[in-house]
Amino acid sequence: MDRSGRVSRRTALRIGGAAAGVAAFGGLAGCSGAPSVDPVDLDPVELARTMIRFDTSHNGDGGITRPHADMLKDMFDAAGAQTEILNVPKADNAHFVARITGTGQGGKPLLMLGHSDVVSVERDRWSVDPFGGEVVDGWLYGRGSLDMKGANAAFISALLRHVQEGTRFDRDIIFLSDCDEEAGPSGTRWLARSHWSTIDAGAVITEGGWILTRSDGVTPMLAGITVQDKSATNVELVARGTTTHSSKPMPDSAIIRLDRAISRLADYQPPATLAPVARPYFEALAAATDNPALADALRLLLSTADQTERNRAADLVVSLSPYPWLHNAMLRHTVTQVIQQAGYRTNVMPGSATATMNLRLLPGGQPVAETLDQMRAVLGAEPQLDLRISTKGTTQAPDQLLVQYQQRLADSPSSTDTDVYRHLEQSLRDTYGGIPVAPGPFEAGTSAGPWRERGIPVYGIYPYAVDNDTMVRMHGNDERIRVDALRRGTDLMYRFLGSFRVS
Ligand SMILES: [Zn+2]
Numbered sequence: 001m002d003r004s005g006r007v008s009r010r011t012a013l014r015i016g017g018a019a020a021g022v023a024a025f026g027g028l029a030g031c032s033g034a035p036s037v038d039p040v041d042l043d044p045v046e047l048a049r050t051m052i053r054f055d056t057s058h059n060g061d062g063g064i065t066r067p068h069a070d071m072l073k074d075m076f077d078a079a080g081a082q083t084e085i086l087n088v089p090k091a092d093n094a095h096f097v098a099r100i101t102g103t104g105q106g107g108k109p110l111l112m113l114g115h116s117d118v119v120s121v122e123r124d125r126w127s128v129d130p131f132g133g134e135v136v137d138g139w140l141y142g143r144g145s146l147d148m149k150g151a152n153a154a155f156i157s158a159l160l161r162h163v164q165e166g167t168r169f170d171r172d173i174i175f176l177s178d179c180d181e182e183a184g185p186s187g188t189r190w191l192a193r194s195h196w197s198t199i200d201a202g203a204v205i206t207e208g209g210w211i212l213t214r215s216d217g218v219t220p221m222l223a224g225i226t227v228q229d230k231s232a233t234n235v236e237l238v239a240r241g242t243t244t245h246s247s248k249p250m251p252d253s254a255i256i257r258l259d260r261a262i263s264r265l266a267d268y269q270p271p272a273t274l275a276p277v278a279r280p281y282f283e284a285l286a287a288a289t290d291n292p293a294l295a296d297a298l299r300l301l302l303s304t305a306d307q308t309e310r311n312r313a314a315d316l317v318v319s320l321s322p323y324p325w326l327h328n329a330m331l332r333h334t335v336t337q338v339i340q341q342a343g344y345r346t347n348v349m350p351g352s353a354t355a356t357m358n359l360r361l362l363p364g365g366q367p368v369a370e371t372l373d374q375m376r377a378v379l380g381a382e383p384q385l386d387l388r389i390s391t392k393g394t395t396q397a398p399d400q401l402l403v404q405y406q407q408r409l410a411d412s413p414s415s416t417d418t419d420v421y422r423h424l425e426q427s428l429r430d431t432y433g434g435i436p437v438a439p440g441p442f443e444a445g446t447s448a449g450p451w452r453e454r455g456i457p458v459y460g461i462y463p464y465a466v467d468n469d470t471m472v473r474m475h476g477n478d479e480r481i482r483v484d485a486l487r488r489g490t491d492l493m494y495r496f497l498g499s500f501r502v503s
Contacts, residue, residue, distance in 0.1 A: 042161050044490040045140060045483050048153035049133030052142035056117045057131075060183035062090040063117040069096035072116075072177055075156070079163045086195055088179060088186030095191050096177040097198055100163060103502055106170030108202030110420060110500065112159070113188075113458075114152035115181030115207075115447055118144040125477040139480045146462070147474050148207045150481045151489070152177065154463045155205075158493035168502045174201060181447040192450035203420040204451045205496075208442040208460010210471065211432060211489075214290065215322060217467035218482075220432040222288040225424055226442035226460030228277050228413035229452075230329070230360045233405050234338075234390035235372070237261055241384060243351030250349070254384075255342045258353040261379055262337060265357075268378045270333040270371050271307060272314030275364030277413045278330050281440030282317075285327075288436050294320040301331075323468045329443035333371055334360045356390065361409060363441060368405045413439070414457035423499035424459055431492040432465070463489030 208226030241254035342353030
């Protein structure tokens with residue numbers, strides 16, 4: 001890699017070098033007009049390291065993903081795949097698509113969706129270079145190591161291994177590395193509008209469900225395959241006050257008013273919901289856990305029809321779960337303080353202050369308007385305070401947005417009655433020692449909206465087993481993934497893709 005962060009084609013293909021001697025793909029090497037193919041290192045850890053070294057981070061305005069796409073194109077070209085780079089309006093930002101042609105006996109293509117962009121970093125809060133791809137004590141560190149360059153490395157490594165071995169699939173397998181997933185104007189919705197025929201598919205696999213471990217942090221316990229994403233919206237809390245010279249402080253300060261309001265909201269939680277999409281997951285968790293108290297709390301949660309008791313059971317589940325934040329998010333809408341804006345000069349007491357809160361809405365959860373009303377009730381009647389749906393980045397009015405968010409709560413999850421779901425379920429069991437597998441909701445969002453909206457089933461899985469600490473680092477500092485978990489996750493994807501082999 002040179003100082004610009006670009007990796008030469010040769011370096012990209014050979015980086016790590018551990019698998020030197022791997023045969024070239026598909027008889028392309030040496031063909032006239034075809035790239036001269038180096039032995040490709042399919043080691044998923046080395047591939048993930050290479051990906052992490054491309055700084056594809058951004059703050060919502062699209063990253064620099066084209067060099068990363070070029071690197072993937074070289075890999076897939078060498079494998080004889082059909083490839084295409086789809087540039088978006090922003091310079092140096094692009095989607096990448098590769099297609100491995102199958103016989104078509106199995107129907108429409110299977111699309112593997114893995115975003116290439118990552119969220120930006122608080123660089124001085126990291127103990128390693130977030131774009132260095134360093135391996136320390138068996139852990140691969142770096143922005144995107146978990147979300148989701150690590151998963152992409154597992155997807156690609158498994159797929160190209162099959163290609164290298166001459167596997168013929170019963171359907172086309174499409175790998176799509178999308179940009180602008182972590183917000184941005186030209187994500188998969190832009191892509192679907194302009195290039196649908198390229199990405200049309202019978203089913204989609206992407207990020208989502210987790211493989212949970214027992215208390216040792218290593219032994220797999222339960223796998224969730226996500227069949228529906230939570231949706232997200234932002235809410236703004238605006239406080240107003242007198243604006244004046246900072247030499248004469250007054251109690252009527254917008255900043256102080258906002259701070260007090262945020263404190264009042266700190267303990268607010270929307271009521272617990274056992275959404276139909278989440279029930280099978282919590283039933284499986286009750287059977288899988290080796291903590292009898294947690295199993296009891298889950299059974300109470302699963303059996304009660306009373307809201308007060310459900311809230312109590314959910315609190316118990318969260319307090320006893322080794323993955324408290326994940327399970328809290330699967331049981332209710334959540335509200336998170338994310339951005340505050342106030343003040344612009346040291347000699348001015350500003351007249352307004354704004355906090356932005358991110359709401360994640362559970363399908364089947366309470367009406368969004370009720371959640372906002374509950375928040376307003378907590379804040380109390382204060383004319384100088386306003387709580388409203390954020391309209392940033394949209395031309396729609398708050399009321400229209402509210403209707404739209406409400407409709408999403410009534411959407412149906414992807415069906416589990418498909419061959420793709422069954423193959424993924426079986427592959428998870430076979431790879432992870434027979435652990436239970438259950439469908440459930442994803443606590444975050446993905447770029448799979450365009451397929452879901454067209455009724456195409458989408459299944460989410462991070463293929464590696466993670467402990468709670470690893471999960472908490474997602475979008476946080478010192479994001480990392482266990483190297484051996486990434487390798488096993490690649491085995492999972494290899495086995496899964498093998499299900500589509502034509503015998
Ligand atoms: Zn992601």
